[in-house]
Amino acid sequence: EEWSERGAATGARQETDASGQTQTRAVKKGVKDFNFGRTLGEGSYSTVLAATDRQTLKEYAIKVLDKRHIIKEKKVKYVNIERDTLNRLTEHPGIVRLYYTFQDERSLYFVLDLASGGELLGVLKKIGSFDVECTRFYGAEILDSVAYLHSRGIIHRDLKPENVLLDRDMHVKITDFGTAKILADPQRSAMGSQGASGAPTDGAETDRAVSFVGTAEYVSPELLRDKNACKASDLWAFGCIIYQLLAGRPPFKAANEYLTFQKILALDYIFPDGFPEVARDLVERLLVLEPANRLPVEHIRNHRFFDGVQLGKALWRQKAPRLK
Numbered sequence: 001e002e003w004s005e006r007g008a009a010t011g012a013r014q015e016t017d018a019s020g021q022t023q024t025r026a027v028k029k030g031v032k033d034f035n036f037g038r039t040l041g042e043g044s045y046s047t048v049l050a051a052t053d054r055q056t057l058k059e060y061a062i063k064v065l066d067k068r069h070i071i072k073e074k075k076v077k078y079v080n081i082e083r084d085t086l087n088r089l090t091e092h093p094g095i096v097r098l099y100y101t102f103q104d105e106r107s108l109y110f111v112l113d114l115a116s117g118g119e120l121l122g123v124l125k126k127i128g129s130f131d132v133e134c135t136r137f138y139g140a141e142i143l144d145s146v147a148y149l150h151s152r153g154i155i156h157r158d159l160k161p162e163n164v165l166l167d168r169d170m171h172v173k174i175t176d177f178g179t180a181k182i183l184a185d186p187q188r189s190a191m192g193s194q195g196a197s198g199a200p201t202d203g204a205e206t207d208r209a210v211s212f213v214g215t216a217e218y219v220s221p222e223l224l225r226d227k228n229a230c231k232a233s234d235l236w237a238f239g240c241i242i243y244q245l246l247a248g249r250p251p252f253k254a255a256n257e258y259l260t261f262q263k264i265l266a267l268d269y270i271f272p273d274g275f276p277e278v279a280r281d282l283v284e285r286l287l288v289l290e291p292a293n294r295l296p297v298e299h300i301r302n303h304r305f306f307d308g309v310q311l312g313k314a315l316w317r318q319k320a321p322r323l324k
């Protein structure tokens, strides 16, 4: 197996040479450069640990992936997709940033932004449901982040409140790009799935049949019907999240996955009493079976539900509303 090292960032290290002069050299960060702390989360192939850079004292979340396990379970492709995707998604405050990658004999290490506020799901469970003001704020931050990743040619495919993390100021950081889809660059895909160099586009999916299915409750009907996800599939999940923040539970939920899928395909959901009318109108324009008929991302932003919300950088600079 191959664990290539594309796009890896480097740190700077000061060294004194033989003549006594101090030189600054670019050196790749490694395990020894961090103090590892508490466990933040555990997945099937990875553990996320809090860690501190010994030189800068900056805190990170480091995802440690077990190479043997990944190879055995044939997940190498997904690990590479996660790294390639994160390397494309720099410079947006709403996406967990990848700073460094390195490896040792046993593990791969992804050094990420620390989101010390935990999962949006945890916060939601603690207080039951959000009011309109909080839903508007968190909805706007999730939407701004999704618009950014779509603009970079990436579909998340597994958006849900567990994958929406919160930083220490309670602003959104979207994570878990292991099942993302990198859309073929339109210029490159004009030559088929091969780039001008003749090499395949990194991680790009050009074939339609994809066996991946995300988390049952947030899966779009087109993924169930045609095994094909598009940008609008993320907007279906976004509609499910808006509903869940206000109602305290996702719109499609049943005793098992099969029954959940049947409900999704039949658009079988109801709004609880007291669900705000403006939010209901938005959700009804997102939970639409035909992806082409869903409200596009630029129109969602202009929906009445988001009236008065801060735009662009101001949204990320504002103080997060107190949860209630």
Ligand code: ADE
Binding pocket: 040, 041, 048, 061, 096, 112, 113, 114, 115, 116, 118, 165, 175
């Ligand atoms: N759990 C998983 N990823 C995390 C992160 N980046 N920050 C905090 N907790 C996490």
